[in-house]
Amino acid sequence: MKRINVKGTIISNDVQWIYDLFDIEATSPSSVLDGLESANGEDVEVVINSGGGDVFAGSEIYTELKSYSGNVTTKIVGIAASAASVIAMAGKRVQISPTAQIMIHNVSSRAWGDHRDMQHEADVLKNYNKSIASAYILKSGMKEEKLLELMNQETWFNAQQALENKFVDEILFEEQTQFVANLGSSPMIPQQVIDTIRNMKDKFNPVASVEESESDILMQQKAKLNLLKLKGDVE
Incomplete structure (x- = not known):
């Protein structure tokens, strides 16, 4: 089985070399696509520990994984937050460590301009929230209205809650649970x-x-x- 890591910040392809330069862990669509191409139809395990990042890069990675010809298993080993939680939903089977968490929330952005620009940006963000929610709905079967409300509240799921809400299919080695006390994530370069x-x-x-x-x-x-x-x- 081919292993592909989705760790650190989710970034666009054109800044991957900058993160590499400073030895900062990050994942771009091209790095995932390279792994899928080398797998050449072989079963793939995608290991996720990421606080999220670029929502468009996350969407591209999700799409590549869903389109892959072989079986894809996503395994959340630390955190799958924001864009990384979308990527996690791409697995035909989604696994989670008992010490891991999933976080979903609204899409955010920076904008400037007058009240018309702000209203337009708000409408764009609301629309993209629905696009992101589609990945969760497809996996969990949950209604859109409920999903959007959970995103609006910035909801964190521990392993059991993720299983109960059908975001994952399996909790790994449940009898060996060992919870960690703190959590770190890779920084995003300004x-x-x-x-x-x-x-x-x-x-x-x-x-x-x-x-x-x-x-x-x-x-x-x-x-x-x-x-x-x-x-x-x-x-």
Whole structure:
């Protein structure tokens, strides 16, 4: 059985190299598609531990998994929140660790403009909530109205609740339950950092020559330090 990891932040394909540059765990549609192509029809196990991220990337990954010719089992080992919870619903069989959780909520975005722009954005978000809810409805059989209300409340399901609401088919090794005390998730790189690095792509390209000048190395070190400052890891 082929194993594909969906871990860290869910991101678009065009920023995957930036996350790789800083060794930050993340998953893009292309990384999942590469795994499916190499599986070549073989059964696939998708291991999920993600707090979510880009809703469009999550939708693409969900669609690729649902379209795959072989059997897909999704296994939630830590958290499947937001966009990652949508991905989890793609499994023909969905499993969850007794220490894991699923979280569903409304789609969010940033917008600016006058009252007409704000109203338009609100209508777009409400419409996309229904699109996201379709994945949960298809898996659980729950009514749309109830699903949308659960999303509106930002609902967290432990393993037993996820099973009772038919978001999953199986709780793993129930007789060996061991609950953890805290939960971490991979950070999302601030957009301003991504924009800055994109403008300096020739300096950061992961496939560039191994023979780098001292100034290039220094520039990369400074960029990494600035990212750590933005994250609050250093002062």
